[in-house]
Amino acid sequence: MNWGIERTPGSRVHRTDDGRVALPLRLSRNGEHATDTELVLSLAEAEHLHASLCRALDGHPPPRDVPDCRDAVVAANAVDAAHALSAKVAEANRRSRGAL
Numbered sequence: 001m002n003w004g005i006e007r008t009p010g011s012r013v014h015r016t017d018d019g020r021v022a023l024p025l026r027l028s029r030n031g032e033h034a035t036d037t038e039l040v041l042s043l044a045e046a047e048h049l050h051a052s053l054c055r056a057l058d059g060h061p062p063p064r065d066v067p068d069c070r071d072a073v074v075a076a077n078a079v080d081a082a083h084a085l086s087a088k089v090a091e092a093n094r095r096s097r098g099a100l
Contacts, residue, residue, distance in 0.1 A: 004028040008036050021046040 004027070011024035022038040041049065 002030050003034075004031070011036075016040060019043070 006026050006028075008024035008026045013021060013023050016022050021041045021043065023041070024036065024038050026036050027034045
C-alpha cells in the first residue's frame, strides 16, 4: 500500500477559531484520493516550520509565478503598526486637551 500527501487543491492556509494555523492536506492511497484533512499548528510550530522552509529555500531564487509574501506581510504589519501608533497619539492628544 502506497500513501501520498499533498496540499489540498484550492484550499488556503488559514487561522482556526482558536488562533492556530491550519494547513489543508490531501491524503491518497495507491494513487486514489482517500481524504482531505488539516495539519493544525500552534503559532510557535508554524514559525518553526516557516524558518525551516526558509532555510531549505535559502540560496535558490524563487520561481517567477510565486508571490513574495514576506514583503507583503512586512508592509501590512508596518501599516497596521502606523495605524495603531496614530490611534495612540490621537488618544494621548484628547487626554491632554481634557486635562487643560
